[in-house]
Amino acid sequence: MPNPPLGNLTAEQFLADYWQKKPLLIRQAVTQFDWLPELPDLLALAGQEDVESRLIEQKQGRWTCESGPFRPSRFKKLAEADWTVLVQNVNHHIPFAAQLLYRFDFIPHVRLDDLMISYAPAGGGVGPHFDSYDVFLLQVGGKKRWRISSQTDLTLVEDAPLKVLQHFEHELEWVLEHGDMLYLPPRYAHEGVALEPGQTWSVGFRAPTAQELGGAFLDFLRDRIELDGIYTDPGLTLPADPARLPADFVRQVAGMLQGISWDETIVRDFVGRYFSEPKAHVFYDGPDDELSEAKFARAVAKQGVALDLKSVMLFDDDHVYINGDTLEADQAAHAVLQQLANQRKLPPAKYEESVLDALYECYNYGYLQLGAG
Incomplete structure (x- = not known):
């Protein structure tokens, strides 16, 4: 470069x-x-x-x-x-x-x-x-x-x-x-x-506003929160004003919502997914003639691979993110996948099976293609 x-x-x-x-x-x-x-x-x-x-x-x-x-x-x-x-x-x-x-x-x-x-x-x-x-x-x-x-x-x-x-x-x-x-x-x-x-x-x-990130993070949490319990009021008494919001009701709802929490690990996962997510108009096309895993491995050894021009690949110490998702890969493959993320391509070589499994998945989704050799 x-x-x-x-x-x-x-x-x-x-x-x-x-x-x-x-x-x-x-x-x-x-x-x-x-x-x-x-x-x-x-x-x-x-x-x-x-x-x-x-x-x-x-x-x-x-x-x-x-x-x-x-x-x-x-x-x-x-x-x-x-x-x-x-x-x-x-x-x-x-x-x-x-x-x-x-x-x-x-x-x-x-x-x-x-x-x-x-x-x-x-x-x-x-x-x-x-x-x-x-x-x-x-x-x-x-x-x-x-x-x-x-x-x-x-x-x-x-x-x-x-x-x-x-x-x-x-x-x-x-x-x-x-x-x-x-x-x-x-x-x-x-x-x-x-x-x-x-x-x-x-x-x-990219310089997102706090409002943009806040909305996106709440959407992210919505699919991941698991709150136990259901509202109950066995000690309910006759209300003087039926339309008034009961203080006990509000207090119990507030307690239930306190179960929503996050830490830096959750934020890191959000950042990896959100900042690698493709824009709405971006689509990926898998290979027209999909190679078998064995043929793909031989082709990688001769040609290497390159990320699709539209792909965004990020990582931290524990995860690899590509186009809005985590890439499920053995930890032993992460060093090579991090190289791919940094350089956006890998040279021709015989890679370990754990690496090839991850590359093959990306290949099938259209996230990367075989290189020029």
């Missing part, structure tokens, strides 16, 4: 001095592209059912936002300027995009979200805004002017379909050319306007 795309900085220096602290401009951060899409390539992705995409336009000072998939005819109606098409999770569909995303694994995988590509003609942009998460903005082709601000006034334009800042006063300005990259911490106001037709490849990170 190539070094992190941080210019002359080491990952340690970047984390200590910039991560969630201050912006950083890196000239020529990425210089080699094994995949360099043209606009028709991006529009083709935006037309797929399993791809999240948006089309943003500014007409007479008003913003509009449409969600894909889009028919090709939709793009024939666009003006020469003042529009942007955005394609999410390109790393799910293009191997080079996935490879680039995982060059940022100096941040734990549990925080990595996706690589989004936006294309804009000259004048195109999405307005001044801020993100609630860290973002790396890589310029690919063309030129774009970025203006940024540490302003605390984050008031948004009312009734706009986008989160556009009502008042934006930039402090710094740069023009990014092909291969240049800008890092911005969360809630840092910024505006990008294309000076020439080009793309921005955005690497975003």
Whole structure:
């Protein structure tokens, strides 16, 4: 895996001095592209059912936002300027995009979200805004002017379909050319306007709110709690007000609910499952011609395996999580499975039966495929 795309900085220096602290401009951060899409390539992705995409336009000072998939005819109606098409999770569909995303694994995988590509003609942009998460903005082709601000006034334009800042006063300005990259911490106001037709490849990170996590955790607990007992009131007396909530009733219900509890072990299991769970539009296809276990083992020895581009694999000391589930595997297999999670592939080799059992299960679900050898 190539070094992190941080210019002359080491990952340690970047984390200590910039991560969630201050912006950083890196000239020529990425210089080699094994995949360099043209606009028709991006529009083709935006037309797929399993791809999240948006089309943003500014007409007479008003913003509009449409969600894909889009028919090709939709793009024939666009003006020469003042529009942007955005394609999410390109790393799910293009191997080079996935490879680039995982060059940022100096941040734990549990925080990595996706690589989004936006294309804009000259004048195109999405307005001044801020993100609630860290973002790396890589310029690919063309030129774009970025203006940024540490302003605390984050008031948004009312009734706009986008989160556009009502008042934006930039402090710094740069023009990014092909291969240049800008890092911005969360809630840092910024505006990008294309000076020439080009793309921005955005690497975003997961930063869930406490409300989001709380709701998801309660859903997680709902399927796992086991509370004993049933409400009883053998000492019930005649109520003066039948509609009043009896204090004893409330007190007993409160006592029953105190049986709901959790500890760090339960939270760790929730985190492993929740942060590896695929998004709603993501599906996996098993092999068309499923190999037997014996043939699979021989193929792995010759070819190795690689995680599907859409797969997310995480682990702790005791568990391996993949795509929202725990992978049932013998503890002896965990070291190799952890290697697979970290590197997203395993080299050709004759692996122990416990490892092959786990790999074969993932293979059948479409979570991984045989490698190229």
